[in-house]
Amino acid sequence: xxKEKILxxxxxxxxxxxxxxxxxxxxxxxxxxxNGRDAIDIAKSFMPDLILLDVMMPEMDGIETCVEIRNxxxxxxxxxxxxxxxxxxxxxxxxxxAGADDYISKPIKPRVLLSRIQxxxxxxxxxxxxxxxxxxxxxxxxxxxxxVVLDGEEMNLxxxxxxxxxxxxxxxxxxxxxxxxxNSIWGNDVVVGDRTIDVHIRKLREKIxxxxxxxxxxxxxxxxxx
Amino acid sequence: xxKEKILxxxxxxxxxxxxxxxxxxxxxxxxxxxNGRDAIDIAKSFMPDLILLDVMMPEMDGIETCVEIRNxxxxxxxxxxxxxxxxxxxxxxxxxxAGADDYISKPIKPRVLLSRIQxxxxxxxxxxxxxxxxxxxxxxxxxxxxxVVLDGEEMNLxxxxxxxxxxxxxxxxxxxxxxxxxNSIWGNDVVVGDRTIDVHIRKLREKIxxxxxxxxxxxxxxxxxx
DNA sequence: AGTGAATATTAAAAGTATGTTACATGATTG
DNA sequence: CAATCATGTAACATACTTTTAATATTCACT
Numbered sequence: 212x213x214k215e216k217i218l219x220x221x222x223x224x225x226x227x228x229x230x231x232x233x234x235x236x237x238x239x240x241x242x243x244x245x246n247g248r249d250a251i252d253i254a255k256s257f258m259p260d261l262i263l264l265d266v267m268m269p270e271m272d273g274i275e276t277c278v279e280i281r282n283x284x285x286x287x288x289x290x291x292x293x294x295x296x297x298x299x300x301x302x303x304x305x306x307x308x309a310g311a312d313d314y315i316s317k318p319i320k321p322r323v324l325l326s327r328i329q330x331x332x333x334x335x336x337x338x339x340x341x342x343x344x345x346x347x348x349x350x351x352x353x354x355x356x357x358x359v360v361l362d363g364e365e366m367n368l369x370x371x372x373x374x375x376x377x378x379x380x381x382x383x384x385x386x387x388x389x390x391x392x393x394n395s396i397w398g399n400d401v402v403v404g405d406r407t408i409d410v411h412i413r414k415l416r417e418k419i420x421x422x423x424x425x426x427x428x429x430x431x432x433x434x435x436x437x
Numbered sequence: 438x439x440k441e442k443i444l445x446x447x448x449x450x451x452x453x454x455x456x457x458x459x460x461x462x463x464x465x466x467x468x469x470x471x472n473g474r475d476a477i478d479i480a481k482s483f484m485p486d487l488i489l490l491d492v493m494m495p496e497m498d499g500i501e502t503c504v505e506i507r508n509x510x511x512x513x514x515x516x517x518x519x520x521x522x523x524x525x526x527x528x529x530x531x532x533x534x535a536g537a538d539d540y541i542s543k544p545i546k547p548r549v550l551l552s553r554i555q556x557x558x559x560x561x562x563x564x565x566x567x568x569x570x571x572x573x574x575x576x577x578x579x580x581x582x583x584x585v586v587l588d589g590e591e592m593n594l595x596x597x598x599x600x601x602x603x604x605x606x607x608x609x610x611x612x613x614x615x616x617x618x619x620n621s622i623w624g625n626d627v628v629v630g631d632r633t634i635d636v637h638i639r640k641l642r643e644k645i646x647x648x649x650x651x652x653x654x655x656x657x658x659x660x661x662x663x
Numbered sequence: 664a665g666t667g668a669a670t671a672t673t674a675a676a677a678g679t680a681t682g683t684t685a686c687a688t689g690a691t692t693g
Numbered sequence: 694c695a696a697t698c699a700t701g702t703a704a705c706a707t708a709c710t711t712t713t714a715a716t717a718t719t720c721a722c723t
Contacts, residue, residue: 316542330538369699384582407701409681427583428680428709429596595710633712635670654669654720 214238215332218259220250220276221294222268226319230263233321234328247271251279254289261290261331263315277311290331294319347383347436350419352376361419371396372415375408379424379434388431408432441558442625444485445469446476446502447520448494452545456489459547460554466625473497477505480515484620487516487557489541507536516557520545573609573662576645578602587645594644597622601637605650605660614657634658 217239221227227243234241242257244250246268254262262280266273277291293314315327345352351360357373359366368376374396379387387395389408397403412432416424425435443465447453453469461467468483470476472494480488488506492499503517519540541553569581577586580603585592594602600622605613613621615634623629638658642650651661 371700382581384579384584386581386583403700404702406681406683406703409683410701413682426681427593427596430583433582597711629711630713632670632714636672636712639671639673652670652719 214240215260216240216242216257217328218250218254218257218262218289219243220245220247220262220268220273221265222246223265226265226294226317229321230319230324233325237325239328247273247276247279250276254280259289261292261328264291264293264311266293266295292327292331345377345380347380347434348423350376350380350423352380359419366418368415368418372411372418375411376415376419376434379432383434383436386427386431386433392431440464440466441486442466442468442483443554444476444480444483444488444515446471446473446488446494446499447491448472449491452491452520455547456545456550459551463551465554473499473502473505476502480506482616482620483625484617485515487518487554490517490519490537492519492521503537518553518557571603571606573606573660574649576602576606576649578606585645592644594641598637598641598644601634602641602645602660605658609660609662612653612657612659618657 214237217234219227219230219234219241220243221230222245224245227245231241231243242253242259244253248271250262250264264273264277268276273293273295277293280289280291290312293311294317295314296317313327313331315324345354349362352358352373353360354377357367357370359368359373359376375392378392378395389405392408393401393403412424412426423435425433427433440463443460445453445456445460445467446469447456448471450471453471457467457469468479468485470479474497476488476490490499490503494502499519503519506517507514516538517536519537520543521540522543539553539557541550570577570579572578575588578584578599579586583593583599585594585599585602601618604618604621615631618634619627619629638650638652649661651659653659
C-alpha cells in the first residue's frame with residue numbers, strides 16, 4: 212500500500228521526534244523542517260500530500276508559511292494542518308483564512324493526530340490538477356493561448372465567455388449552479404444581475420453551437436460531453 | 438442563498454443561546470435540544486446538515502447519541518461535531534470512533550466556531566460529489582450531472598422529481614415518511630399541500646416505471662431495491 | 664361487502680427560471 | 694474622436710415546473 216508523504220514543520224526537536232516516530236510507524240513517508248523557510252524549500256521537491264505546520268515558530272511563523280505555500284504555483288496544493296498550543300484561538304481563524312484545511316491542538320496525542328490525518332487524507336479523494344489544453348468532444352480550449360478550436364476551426368472568445376466555457380468544460384457533464392458560476396467567474400463579492408449569465412450562455416451557444424451547453428432548469432448549466 | 442440546517446445539543450441553556458444567536462445571525466437554520474433523546478427525535482424530522490453535540494450531558498451523553506444517530510437508517514448521515522471541555526482528550530478518540538467529523542473545544546469562541554462550521558460544510562460539499570453516482574437495480578442517478586440512467590437510457594428529470602428520486606434511492610427499501618420527504622426536499626418552513634408529493638411520485642412512476650416506487654399506506658414511499 | 668382514510672389521477676392555475684432582444688456604458692483601437 | 698467590441702442591464706416573451714383543487718380509486722378494517 213502506497214502511503215502518503217507528510218512534511219512536518221516545528222521548531223521543537225522533541226515534537227518532531229514524537230510525531231515522526233508515530234507516523235512512520237504507520238507507514239507514512241515523513242520529512243521535517245524546523246522553520247518556515249526550510250519547509251518551503253523542502254516542499255518544492257518533496258511534494259508532500261500533507262503539511263503539519265506549527266503556528267509559533269521563529270523566523271517565519273506557520274501562517275505566513277501557509278500563505279506562501281498556497282501562493283506557490285509549482286506545488287500541488289497540499290493539505291495543510293496547523294499545530295497550535297491551546298489558547299491560541301486567534302490563530303485558528305487566521306489559519307483557516309490563510310488556507311488551512313484543519314488545525315490540531317497541542318499537546319499532541321498520537322492517536323488523535325492519527326485520526327485527524329487519516330480523516331484529512333481520506334477526504335482528499337477527487338482533487339486533481341488541470342492542464343492548460345483541454346478537449347471535450349469536438350471542442351478544444353487552450354487556456355494559455357485563450358484559444359478555442361471547434362471542429363478544426365480556431366476562434367477567439369471574449370474573456371468572460373471564454374472563462375465560462377472553460378469552467379463548464381473543466382468538468383464535462385457536471386452541472387454548474389449559477390451561484391458557483393458567479394463565484395468562479397465574477398468573484399464572491401461582485402454583484403451582477405441574474406440575466407447576465409444567460410446572456411453569456413446565449414452568446415456562447417451562438418458561437419459554438421446550441422446543443423453543446425445544456426440547461427438544467429432550476430439548477431444550472433452543463434457542458435454536454437457526447 | 439440556501440443556508441444549512443444545524444441542530445444544537447447542549448444541556449446548558451446559556452450555551453444554546455450563545456451559539457444559536459451567533460449562527461442564526463449568519464443565516465443558518467437552527468434547532469436545539471437539551472439532551473440526546475430529544476436530539477434524536479428532532480433530528481428525525483429536522484434533517485440537519487450538521488449536529489453540534491455536547492459530550493457531557495445528563496441522560497444520554499454525546500458519544501452515545503452520536504453512535505445512535507449514525508446507526509439510524511432513516512437519517513441522511515449529517516455531519517457531527519462534538520463540543521468538549523478542555524482536557525477531555527479521551528473523548529476525542531472515542532468521538533472519532535463513534536463517527537464524529539470534528540470536535541470543537543470549549544469555551545466556544547463564536548468566530549472560531551463559525552470557521553470550523555464553514556470548513557466542515559465546505560468539505561462535505563466536496564465529499565458528496567465523489568459519491569454522486571448511485572445505482573440501485575436498473576436505475577442509476579448522477580447528482581453531479583443531474584442525470585438518470587434507466588436501463589442504459591439517459592433521461593432528465595425536473596429538479597423536484599430528481600431530488601425526490603435521489604432521496605428515495607439514498608436508502609433503497611427504506612420507507613420515507615411524508616414528513617421526512619417534505620423536510621428534506623422542501624425544507625422545514627415551506628408549506629405545501631399533501632397531494633403535492635403524490636403528484637411528484639406519480640410523475641416519477643410515469644418516467645421510471647410504475648413498480649419501482651412502492652407506496653406504504655399510512656407511512657410513506659420507498660424505492661424497491663430488488 | 665361497506666366504510667373511511669389514504670393515495671392516485673387529472674387538468675388547469677400559479678409560479679419561476681430562462682431565452683431573447685435591444686440598448687447603455689466603458690474600454691480599446693486605429 | 695469615431696468605430697468597434699466586451700460587458701452588463703432592462704423589459705418582455707416563453708417554456709417549463711410546481712402546486713392546487715377537484716374527483717376517482719384503492720386499501721385496510723369492521
